[in-house]
Amino acid sequence: xxKLAQFFLSYxxxxxxxxxxxxxxxxxxxxxxxxxxxxxxxxxxxxVLNATVSNLKLGIIDDSRTPESRGLTSTLTESKSFxxxxxxxxxxxxxxxxxxxxxxxxxxxxxxxxxxxxxGHPVTVQLLxxxxxxxTAAIAQGYAEGVIGTYNxxxxxxxxxxxxxxxxxxxxxxxxxxxxxxxxLYNPGLVASWFVVTGIFGLLLVMNGAMVASTxxxxxxxxxxxxxxxxxxxxxxxxxxxxxxxLFLVLFVMVAFAITLIKIAFDVPFQGSIFTLLSGSxxxxxxxxxxxxxxxxxxxxxxxxQLTSFFVNPLFTxxxxxxxxxxxxxxxxxxxxxxxxxxxxxxxxxxxxxxxxGLETLWPNFLVLSIFAFIMVSASVWRFRKQxx
Amino acid sequence: MRRILAQTxxxxxxxxxxxxxxxxxxxxxxxxLILMGSAISLTVADLxxxxxxxxxxxxxRTLIDAFRHSNTFRIVPFAVDRQPETAFTxxxxxxxxxxxxxxxxxxxxGVTSPVxxxxxxxxxxxxxxxxxxxxxxxxxxxxxxxxxARVAPVQAAIRFWYNPGRSSKRFYGPGIFVLGLSLFPPLxxxxxxxxxxxxxxxLQVYVSSISAHEFLLGKILTFVLVSFCECxxxxxxxxxxxxxxxxxxxxxxxxxxxxxAFCVCSFGTLIGSAIPNQQVAMxxxxxxxxxxxFMLSGLIYPIQNVPIQIRxxxxxxxxxxxxDIVRDALLEGGGWPAxxxxxxxxxxxxxxxxxxxxxxxRRMQLKA
Numbered sequence: 001x002x003k004l005a006q007f008f009l010s011y012x013x014x015x016x017x018x019x020x021x022x023x024x025x026x027x028x029x030x031x032x033x034x035x036x037x038x039x040x041x042x043x044x045x046x047x048v049l050n051a052t053v054s055n056l057k058l059g060i061i062d063d064s065r066t067p068e069s070r071g072l073t074s075t076l077t078e079s080k081s082f083x084x085x086x087x088x089x090x091x092x093x094x095x096x097x098x099x100x101x102x103x104x105x106x107x108x109x110x111x112x113x114x115x116x117x118x119x120g121h122p123v124t125v126q127l128l129x130x131x132x133x134x135x136t137a138a139i140a141q142g143y144a145e146g147v148i149g150t151y152n153x154x155x156x157x158x159x160x161x162x163x164x165x166x167x168x169x170x171x172x173x174x175x176x177x178x179x180x181x182x183x184x185l186y187n188p189g190l191v192a193s194w195f196v197v198t199g200i201f202g203l204l205l206v207m208n209g210a211m212v213a214s215t216x217x218x219x220x221x222x223x224x225x226x227x228x229x230x231x232x233x234x235x236x237x238x239x240x241x242x243x244x245x246x247l248f249l250v251l252f253v254m255v256a257f258a259i260t261l262i263k264i265a266f267d268v269p270f271q272g273s274i275f276t277l278l279s280g281s282x283x284x285x286x287x288x289x290x291x292x293x294x295x296x297x298x299x300x301x302x303x304x305x306q307l308t309s310f311f312v313n314p315l316f317t318x319x320x321x322x323x324x325x326x327x328x329x330x331x332x333x334x335x336x337x338x339x340x341x342x343x344x345x346x347x348x349x350x351x352x353x354x355x356x357x358g359l360e361t362l363w364p365n366f367l368v369l370s371i372f373a374f375i376m377v378s379a380s381v382w383r384f385r386k387q388x389x
Numbered sequence: 390m391r392r393i394l395a396q397t398x399x400x401x402x403x404x405x406x407x408x409x410x411x412x413x414x415x416x417x418x419x420x421x422l423i424l425m426g427s428a429i430s431l432t433v434a435d436l437x438x439x440x441x442x443x444x445x446x447x448x449x450r451t452l453i454d455a456f457r458h459s460n461t462f463r464i465v466p467f468a469v470d471r472q473p474e475t476a477f478t479x480x481x482x483x484x485x486x487x488x489x490x491x492x493x494x495x496x497x498x499g500v501t502s503p504v505x506x507x508x509x510x511x512x513x514x515x516x517x518x519x520x521x522x523x524x525x526x527x528x529x530x531x532x533x534x535x536x537x538a539r540v541a542p543v544q545a546a547i548r549f550w551y552n553p554g555r556s557s558k559r560f561y562g563p564g565i566f567v568l569g570l571s572l573f574p575p576l577x578x579x580x581x582x583x584x585x586x587x588x589x590x591x592l593q594v595y596v597s598s599i600s601a602h603e604f605l606l607g608k609i610l611t612f613v614l615v616s617f618c619e620c621x622x623x624x625x626x627x628x629x630x631x632x633x634x635x636x637x638x639x640x641x642x643x644x645x646x647x648x649x650a651f652c653v654c655s656f657g658t659l660i661g662s663a664i665p666n667q668q669v670a671m672x673x674x675x676x677x678x679x680x681x682x683f684m685l686s687g688l689i690y691p692i693q694n695v696p697i698q699i700r701x702x703x704x705x706x707x708x709x710x711x712x713d714i715v716r717d718a719l720l721e722g723g724g725w726p727a728x729x730x731x732x733x734x735x736x737x738x739x740x741x742x743x744x745x746x747x748x749x750x751r752r753m754q755l756k757a
């Protein structure tokens with residue numbers, strides 16, 4: 001412990017820190033790009049990435065043309081899920097409209113619709129869904145079934161259903177039904193942005209951390225001053241710690257900005273403790289910086305570092321579950337998900353902010369994040385001396 | 390014509406010698422397609438749900454089995470005496486099914502028995518899916534085990550067109566294909582042009598007898614060829630790994646691809662010739678090719694969900710039209726009648742980019 005304190009108070013480290021802070025202070029563009037750019041990205045991404053399925057355009061073929069069939073179409077289009085896009089007179093026309101994208105779903109009401117209902121025969125209505133987008137199709141199916149269920153219930157109340165009750169033999173051995181009543185916890189209004197904004201937050205921390213760290217580490221090399229730094233009595237650890245400290249501070253200002261924005265602009269609830277969130281972001285920033293410093297030790301210029309991050313970034317962003325559910329990622333990619341800092345931070349951010357989880361349940365995520373950050377920083381220290389050869 | 394080809398040959402030689410550029414052009418798009426195409430999916434299978442069976446009767450166990458046997462859910466062990474919320478705060482489960490005591494008795498007596506489904510809605514889209522799937526599983530169980538045989542007057546026969554298996558891969562694959570084409574060829578084009586400006590070799594071009602048109606066309610032709618190679622590679626992947634095929638007439642797609650390659654390469658050349666700095670040029674292409682195409686073209690989420698204040702921007706995003714064309718060619722098969730105007734827009738955007746870069750270059754002189 002004493003050794004550690006000595007290390008942090010050593011004259012050499014303080015001098016190096018002063019140098020790095022002075023350099024950072026002069027780089028106005030960097031500070032601006034770290035505070036303004038991510039804020040905009042956070043706003044824009046969250047506004048744009050929204051999976052809510054609503055107002056699906058519905059095309060209708062009504063062969064029945066009766067009050068009953070109009071009742072069904074109005075029940076379908078009154079809901080927020082579907083909106084009426086037009087009536088069609090032949091299935092070919094409707095098919096063309098679906099293929100052109102004018103219509104997302106089509107309903108075909110058969111000629112005998114009203115007659116069958118009055119007689120007490122069940123009627124089948126065909127519902128065509130453009131299932132190109134699997135998610136939209138799955139949710140639209142749920143909506144349609146829900147709406148038709150409600151319509152059936154109103155028929156029942158209107159007395160029409162009495163006829164149907166007579167069809168099955170009403171015997172005494174008839175069994176009851178299970179009625180599923182769902183409840184949405186933590187986000188009863190199903191606000192889509194809460195999920196996306198917390199994921200994008202982690203994404204930005206790691207991506208920006210990596211970018212800034214790699215450019216600032218590589219700068220010394222581009223300018224050719226790295227030899228002087230290595231010639232000085234300072235050890236590799238001291239150089240790296242001094243390099244990381246100011247970056248860490250600036251990025252932490254960004255964290256504060258982002259959290260304020262998440263709270264004000266998107267109204268995400270704050271159930272958990274701010275301490276959990278802040279310590280999670282600190283580790284996440286460190287992990288990002290770690291990725292950046294490792295990239296920097298393999299490259300010779302800022303341009304090359306940026307090109308390399310082209311290869312690294314997609315790996316981390318896609319296997320993160322930041323904007324799509326992590327469970328949907330295929331099995332062969334799951335090992336990457338397990339070590340991904342973005343993944344663990346988004347779990348921490350979501351659980352602590354929206355659900356109010358604390359350290360007692362989130363410690364595995366913290367553990368993985370710290371191990372990841374530690375390995376990355378150590379690897380860059382180990383590579384740092386080698387890079388000159 | 391001869392000079393254009395000479396210019397193209399020079400660019401290709403340069404490209405083949407640069408290993409990094411080759412990797413960017415051919416390897417990265419393929420890995421990106423496989424990676425993102427299979428990892429991006431909003432529809433979840435195998436969701437962990439916690440079950441609290443307060444009844445513990447044979448009937449309740451059949452209901453749990455119904456959930457267990459569905460593709461969507463995976464039952465995780467959870468003690469009856471714990472609060473179900475703890476399963477959510479510790480991220481153990483995404484939903485909890487709570488079967489009340491007396492469930493089996495109620496069912497046997499012919500009484501409707503409520504079953505509770507608590508859903509962790511911090512991910513709203515998955516929550517919606519879970520509630521839809523759970524309702525379907527319960528309905529199926531009612532039909533089999535409960536008295537669900539009561540005939541509903543109106544039944545919906547739902548048909549899924551174009552993607553009957555509702556596979557996410559088939560939807561996102563073509564999207565990522567477009568993303569790859571909108572990102573890498575213009576990136577290489579802009580780097581090649583910016584490099585000329587950075588290393589001042591552009592002066593040699595100015596003093597040579599080549600005209601601005603020839604120079605630009607030569608450059609663009611190179612990267613159009615690169616895009617074709619990339620396109621072939623990616624299409625092979627789409628046809629094999631993603632199991633797609635042309636749904637209808639492919640000529641519309643082929644023509645659109647030629648124009649789109651021209652469009653994005655002109656965009657890259659425009660950026661590269663306007664900004665003689667590789668790093669800045671790269672950031673600009675990233676912004677134009679990646680950020681805009683990724684966000685404002687309906688690649689992952691529908692454009693209709695974008696707030697109207699930003700949505701109008703998407704009308705100017707060239708990738709948006711091409712995504713429609715590719716999805717149409719591979720899934721819907723609408724062909725020319727449905728898509729012709731989008732091809733026209735892409736060709737128009739391409740010619741605008743080309744004219745702009747030509748205006749930028751035409752004097753063939755260093756800017757004062």
